[in-house]
Amino acid sequence: ASSQSASSPTETIDAVVAEIPSKMKAWVYGDYGDVNVLRLDEGVSVPGIEEDQVLVRVVAAGLNPVDFKRRQGKFRATDSPLPTVPGYDVAGVVVKVGSKVKNLKEGDEVYGDISEKPLDNPKQFGSLAEYTAVEEKLLAIKPSNLDFPLAAGLPLAIETANEGLEKAGFSSGKSILVLGGAGGVGSLVIQVAKHVYGASRIAATSSTGKLELLKSLGADLAIDYTKDNFEELPEKFDVVYDTVGQGDRAAKAVKKGGTVVVLTGAVSPPGFRFVVTSNGASLAKLTPFLENGKIKPLNDPKGPFPFSKLVDAFTHLETGRATGKVVIYPI
Numbered sequence: 124a125s126s127q128s129a130s131s132p133t134e135t136i137d138a139v140v141a142e143i144p145s146k147m148k149a150w151v152y153g154d155y156g157d158v159n160v161l162r163l164d165e166g167v168s169v170p171g172i173e174e175d176q177v178l179v180r181v182v183a184a185g186l187n188p189v190d191f192k193r194r195q196g197k198f199r200a201t202d203s204p205l206p207t208v209p210g211y212d213v214a215g216v217v218v219k220v221g222s223k224v225k226n227l228k229e230g231d232e233v234y235g236d237i238s239e240k241p242l243d244n245p246k247q248f249g250s251l252a253e254y255t256a257v258e259e260k261l262l263a264i265k266p267s268n269l270d271f272p273l274a275a276g277l278p279l280a281i282e283t284a285n286e287g288l289e290k291a292g293f294s295s296g297k298s299i300l301v302l303g304g305a306g307g308v309g310s311l312v313i314q315v316a317k318h319v320y321g322a323s324r325i326a327a328t329s330s331t332g333k334l335e336l337l338k339s340l341g342a343d344l345a346i347d348y349t350k351d352n353f354e355e356l357p358e359k360f361d362v363v364y365d366t367v368g369q370g371d372r373a374a375k376a377v378k379k380g381g382t383v384v385v386l387t388g389a390v391s392p393p394g395f396r397f398v399v400t401s402n403g404a405s406l407a408k409l410t411p412f413l414e415n416g417k418i419k420p421l422n423d424p425k426g427p428f429p430f431s432k433l434v435d436a437f438t439h440l441e442t443g444r445a446t447g448k449v450v451i452y453p454i
């Protein structure tokens with residue numbers, strides 16, 4: 124690399140790889156609580172890597188509701204020990220590889236959800252830091268057409284969208300109602316149902332100001348939940364995908380023989396709830412639909428929030444009114 128000009132991309136990557144510091148900036152909390160427990164610490168040790176892991180220089184990180192629910196202590200029985208560096212979603216550059224890493228190499232631009240199970244012993248040192256250690260199997264190569272902030276919003280949400288549709292047995296020619304179609308997960312359920320699974324008809328709910336957005340994402344019918352009760356519509360659906368926590372009502376909108384996917388809250392028959400498993404291979408299978416432009420990541424227009432403004436970003440996400448994904452960039 125020394126023979127190349129200092130401005131070449133290779134040189135830049137080499138420089139990033141060569142200069143791994145021992146300490147880094149990271150957001151940390153030592154007690155469970157509201158946003159005020161978060162503090163920016165400039166002296167956190169850069170995590171070491173296991174033989175199946177890579178070290179990622181974080182370029183952008185995506186926020187998910189599980190980050191704040193975990194910080195509130197809702198999952199303390201199965202949480203990793205405090206203090207915690209939060210963050211599941213990452214997009215960044217591989218700067219170091221473990222001895223048993225097979226496919227990734229230094230300089231690769233990757234994205235993924237760094238904790239295999241979000242609630243069971245999630246990583247103590249998450250993605251809201253300059254560096255994070257991740258198993259190779261949880262990552263995929265970043266779609267070539269997406270910048271880091273767009274890629275960072277995707278992993279947990281799109282893997283949830285896809286896994287829920289798969290578990291529901293969703294397939295070409297079926298209809299779906301998406302509750303919460305403008306949110307991080309819902310905006311991807313609409314698009315994945317349409318472009319990956321071949322949905323015949325898509326309905327989705329949101330408040331009044333987001334109905335046009337639902338249509339632009341691919342919904343045939345946009346239902347304003349401030350005006351209409353979706354379960355009172357004459358039309359019923361093969362699958363209802365509930366990202367809001369309306370499982371009892373969702374069960375009334377499904378066709379006989381259909382199913383209801385529930386991410387949060389109550390479950391009524393024929394519904395089921397599941398918790399996403401992070402998986403780089405399933406992310407890689409979705410990448411072509413991102414690269415051909417059929418699935419378009421949607422980042423909240425208030426962002427991206429710079430690293431120093433993480434508290435503002437969480438405060439926005441925690442209103443429950445985010446549109447698409449809340450992303451932190453630059454880091």
Ligand code: NDP
Nearest residue numbers: 188283303305306307308329330386387397398399444445
């Ligand atoms: P978001 O914060 O992105 O959802 C915000 C969106 O929800 C907003 O656009 C809002 O639209 C919409 N919304 C809120 N209330 C309603 C309503 N009554 N009807 C329709 N839309 C509504 O969250 P995510 O999409 O990231 O996650 C959704 C839920 O799923 C969270 O509880 C999360 O913890 C959970 N989850 C569970 C997973 C699992 O594995 N089980 C995985 C991922 C997420 P508007 O402003 O129009 O109200």
